[in-house]
Amino acid sequence: MDHGKVGKTPKGKVVGRVGELTHGQTKKFTLRRGKRDFEAMLVNYQGRHFAYVNRCPHVGINLDWIDNQFFTVDGRYLMCANHGAVFEPPTGECVWGPCVGASLQSLPLEVVDEKVLVRYREGDEE
Numbered sequence: 001m002d003h004g005k006v007g008k009t010p011k012g013k014v015v016g017r018v019g020e021l022t023h024g025q026t027k028k029f030t031l032r033r034g035k036r037d038f039e040a041m042l043v044n045y046q047g048r049h050f051a052y053v054n055r056c057p058h059v060g061i062n063l064d065w066i067d068n069q070f071f072t073v074d075g076r077y078l079m080c081a082n083h084g085a086v087f088e089p090p091t092g093e094c095v096w097g098p099c100v101g102a103s104l105q106s107l108p109l110e111v112v113d114e115k116v117l118v119r120y121r122e123g124d125e126e
């Protein structure tokens with residue numbers, strides 16, 4: 001299977017559509033890497049899309065206690081519900097909490113024909 005090698009159109013998984021999410025909204029999806037599925041989320045922050053693996057760099061568990069609730073109440077940051085770490089939505093960097101300076105694992109996105117795709121990395125599958 002081609003995973004976006006140089007000179008070819010990168011392949012990926014459609015995880016949303018342009019206009020589906022507004023600022024402060026998120027949508028969870030799964031990817032498979034090797035034999036393991038992992039959860040991730042698509043984020044709309046000020047009209048721009050970002051995607052991160054749903055795993056806090058502090059302890060390595062999911063960020064959301066309430067399903068698909070990632071933003072702080074004011075819509076300014078992504079937050080880990082476990083110990084309150086907050087992350088800059090455009091970079092995933094933790095700016096407050098027990099893992100300051102660490103970052104969420106970002107996933108590369110691409111928009112093709114109004115579809116938001118997460119580009120596969122080596123070893124990723126649908």
Ligand code: FES
Nearest residue numbers: 056058080082083
């Ligand atoms: S597990 Fe996320 S802040 Fe502790």
